[in-house]
Amino acid sequence: MSEFGNLLKSLRREHKITQRRLAELIGIDFTYISKIENGSMEPPAEDKIIKMAELFEENPEAMLLAAKKVPSTFRKTITENKNVPMFLRSADRLTQEQWERIKKVVDEEE
Structure with missing residues (x-):
């Protein structure tokens, strides 16, 4: 399942x-x-x-x-921001600590 x-x-x-x-x-x-x-x-x-x-x-x-x-609400960001593909290519190599730091930065922006 x-x-x-x-x-x-x-x-x-x-x-x-x-x-x-x-x-x-x-x-x-x-x-x-x-x-x-x-x-x-x-x-x-x-x-x-x-x-x-x-x-x-x-x-x-x-x-x-x-x-x-992939939600359609994300598609515009994925296809129009030239940094997103670069980030996504390396995202699978990020450690849990790096993800936590990224999340902290994003949370601070909200």
């Missing part, structure tokens, strides 16, 4: 919503929900995940990332 499938199943059960009802609310076939939860299908498109997040009162970006999708 995928991370997104596990998350979806957990949220659905927590909110006591059947696969059929979720499918009706989101506008997809209920068998697709089952296949997502058991990991045999990829997560749906961004708009469907955002609807799920709203329904479950969850952070849409967190759900999109769990689905291994």
Whole structure:
């Protein structure tokens, strides 16, 4: 089962919503929900995940990332800032301490 499938199943059960009802609310076939939860299908498109997040009162970006999708709100920054690709190429080599320092700088900006 995928991370997104596990998350979806957990949220659905927590909110006591059947696969059929979720499918009706989101506008997809209920068998697709089952296949997502058991990991045999990829997560749906961004708009469907955002609807799920709203329904479950969850952070849409967190759900999109769990689905291994880049939120469209990030795309402009990724594609228009020439420093982002350079940073992303080296990001997997950063230590936990370096990530904490980056987070501290970002938090100070907010």
